[in-house]
Amino acid sequence: MAITAALVKELRDTTGAGMMDAKKALTETDGDMEAAVDWLRTKGLAKAAKKSGRTAAEGLVAVKVDGTVGVAVEVNAETDFVAKNSEFQTMVAQIADAALSVKDVDALKAADLGGKTVEDTITAKIATIGENMGLRRMARLEGETVVSYTHNAAAEGMGKIGVLVALKGGDEAFGRQVAMHIAAVNPASLSEADLDPAIVEKERQVQIEIARESGKPEQVIEKMIVGRMKKFLSEVTLLGQDFVVNPDLTVGKAAEEAGAEILGFVRLEVGEGIEVEKEDFAAEVAKAAQG
Structure with a gap:
């Protein structure tokens, strides 16, 4: 697959990596954007782990x-x-x-x-x-x-x-605080039990590769992965996240103190995951000139 300047720019915007690093990542992964993000992360070159679909609609x-x-x-x-x-x-x-x-x-x-x-x-x-x-x-x-x-x-x-947000116990005021937290932080699931196993396994493999890049022994790497995966799960699950209203508590702990059980949540954002094809105006002009 041809590695275009537009692809390199998109990867740079997504990860914060340098131009040459982004180009090398795309070359190594044959232009696969998702694989290129993971490649940069394993090399410690991506500044951001999160990647979301562009909101175009x-x-x-x-x-x-x-x-x-x-x-x-x-x-x-x-x-x-x-x-x-x-x-x-x-x-x-x-x-x-x-x-x-x-x-x-x-x-x-x-x-x-x-x-x-x-x-x-x-x-x-x-x-x-x-x-x-x-x-x-x-x-x-x-x-x-x-x-x-x-x-x-x-x-x-x-x-x-x-x-x-659906609650058992608690009150609407607490439920609204949780809803505002969800709007801001966008958790992937309610708890570890609800998280897509494919997401967990993908992150585990990325963390293993990052740890191996450090050159540490396998037994040390295994211990590192346990800690890193625990941190990852706390960051992406609602109950494990630090509560934006009171960062000293996790959302799960805050619910306990409020006498509430969070049963589930829904978060919809306009256009998330929809990509609109962008026309390369310069390329269109060049093509027309050649024709």
């Missing part, structure tokens, strides 16, 4: 709670301008209301919204607003108490990030 996440049930929906549009449009916001709020009565996104698309399905309602709005839109995701959460929070709110109950 626009739109809104809306959250709604009714008793013991909470829902979050993501409706996308092409531009942020439409996300600020009152017609679009009204439609998103109506879709969130409809989500309370269904179990998944397919059922939501088929749900009734004033005589039309949700999907047909969105199609009609595309015609009037003149921009492509789509219902991308829906999440549902149930618990003794369900609390919602929106970050960068564009209107009541909707914004760029929507969070739901």
Whole structure:
């Protein structure tokens, strides 16, 4: 695979590595971006371990709670301008209301919204607003108490990030603090038991390679990995993270002190994981000139 300047730049932006290191990493991994990030980490050349999908799509996440049930929906549009449009916001709020009565996104698309399905309602709005839109995701959460929070709110109950937290015991004030923590820190799972084993194993292999680069004996490396994996798990699981409201406590310990059990959470961020292909304008001009 050709190692382009654009690939090198993307890897530099992701990891903070130098240009030559980024180029070498891509060369060593045949242009595989994810493998290149791991290669840089094993060599101690990546300044940041976290990598998230570029947020390219626009739109809104809306959250709604009714008793013991909470829902979050993501409706996308092409531009942020439409996300600020009152017609679009009204439609998103109506879709969130409809989500309370269904179990998944397919059922939501088929749900009734004033005589039309949700999907047909969105199609009609595309015609009037003149921009492509789509219902991308829906999440549902149930618990003794369900609390919602929106970050960068564009209107009541909707914004760029929507969070739901389900609790047993505790109160809404504590639940809101936890929801704000989740919005800011973005944990990968509630606890180690809920974490994708593939994520754990991948991190373990990266840490083993980093430790081996130090040249230490295998028995020393094994002890190093135990400590490093413990630290990793505390950083990516909600219950193990330092609570943003009180960093002296983990979220799990803070829940204990609040008399609450955190049953689960949902965090949706507009456009996360969606990549929009970027046109290389200079290349397009050069190609046109040659033609």
